[in-house]
Amino acid sequence: NAGVTQTPKFQVLKTGQSMTLQCAQDMNHNSMYWYRQDPGMGLRLIYYSASEGTTDKGEVPNGYNVSRLNKREFSLRLESAAPSQTSVYFCASKLSRSGANVLTFGAGSRLTVL
Amino acid sequence: QQQVKQSPQSLIVQKGGISIINCAYENTAFDYFPWYQQFPGKGPALLIAIRPDVSEKKEGRFTISFNKSAKQFSLHIMDSQPGDSATYFCAASMNSGNTPLVFGKGTRLSVIA
Numbered sequence: 001n002a003g004v005t006q007t008p009k010f011q012v013l014k015t016g017q018s019m020t021l022q023c024a025q026d027m028n029h030n031s032m033y034w035y036r037q038d039p040g041m042g043l044r045l046i047y048y049s050a051s052e053g054t055t056d057k058g059e060v061p062n063g064y065n066v067s068r069l070n071k072r073e074f075s076l077r078l079e080s081a082a083p084s085q086t087s088v089y090f091c092a093s094k095l096s097r098s099g100a101n102v103l104t105f106g107a108g109s110r111l112t113v114l
Numbered sequence: 115q116q117q118v119k120q121s122p123q124s125l126i127v128q129k130g131g132i133s134i135i136n137c138a139y140e141n142t143a144f145d146y147f148p149w150y151q152q153f154p155g156k157g158p159a160l161l162i163a164i165r166p167d168v169s170e171k172k173e174g175r176f177t178i179s180f181n182k183s184a185k186q187f188s189l190h191i192m193d194s195q196p197g198d199s200a201t202y203f204c205a206a207s208m209n210s211g212n213t214p215l216v217f218g219k220g221t222r223l224s225v226i227a
Contacts, residue, residue, distance in 0.1 A: 004157070033214060040123070042203060042219035043158070058214060090157050101146060101207075103215060105157030 002026050004106035006091050012112045013081045021076040021109050023091030030096040032074035033103070034058075034066065036087040043090065049074055050096065081113045117141055118206050120218025127225050133191035135221045137204035140185065144206040148215070149178065149189050152201045161202070162189070194225045 007022045025032065033048040035058075045058030049068040063085060065077045074093075078085055091106045119138045127133045137147075148163035164171045164178040164187065171178045177190040191198055201222050205215040 035217075040219060042120070043217040045214050045216075048214050059216075092157070101148075101163070102160045103150075103158075105159065107155070107157050 004091055004093055004104050006089075006106035006109045008109060009107070010110050012114065013078075014114050015082060017081050018077070018079050019081065019111075020078075021089055021091070021111075022073070023075065023106060024073045025091075025093040025104070026072065027093060027095070027104065028071070029093035029104070030071075031094045032068065033092045033094075034064075034074070034076045035090045035092065036060065037090060037108070038087050046076065046089075078111075081111075083113045085111065086113045087111060116219075117216045118204060118218040120204050120221060122221060123219070124222045125224070127191075127194045127223065129194065129196060129225055129227045131194050131225075133189075133194045133198065133223055133225070135189045135202055135204070135223070136186065137188065137206075137218050138184075138186045139206050141206070141208070142185070143208045145209070146207045147178070147180065147187050148205050149176075150203045150205060150217075152203065152220075154200075158203060191223075194223075196225045196227060199223055199225050 004025045030051050034046040035043045044060050047066040049055045052071045067075045089109045092103045149161045150158035151161040152158040162173050162176050175192045180187045201220045203220045204218040207213045207215045
């Protein structure tokens, strides 16, 4: 079982460039999330998708867009990257069934914007 | 406004000692309180979780203590080992965990021999 797979693992961008972070899960989970992790800031929610076909903003959505392509895949797009978006990005998924509240995280994507 | 406040930011403990990490929350609608453990280069993973109907939950060397009236909860690691060295995040959510988790800022724990 691969769990939650994120690509790419590392990426360097120039200011103003665009890119998409890909996330796929093979656990038949309903909900998927994108968090960013910055030193001293913990994990902050960017966007989430409670179920296929729905997306909602989290705490820090500005500068990002998301697409829930199907039940397995949830992508995060930076349309015009800024240095403030330098971070480690984590995708996570959850079954969203009563009693099943465990988030499974991917290994992370480290993004540097110059 | 930070919904979950975690302290300390970093912690150094001798091998065999007790590690204690504290969290406080404001939103009384929170009803699910997990702790996640993250090793360098990896994503966080669930360590242990508690609901407010109990004051303590223990799994092996890890214990969550929960004080509903004070709106605080803490993680205790007994007999701390070098392999416990990691970053620990407390979190909270509503509706039995069906709303997105709100995380604390994390505590970097180093257990030294």
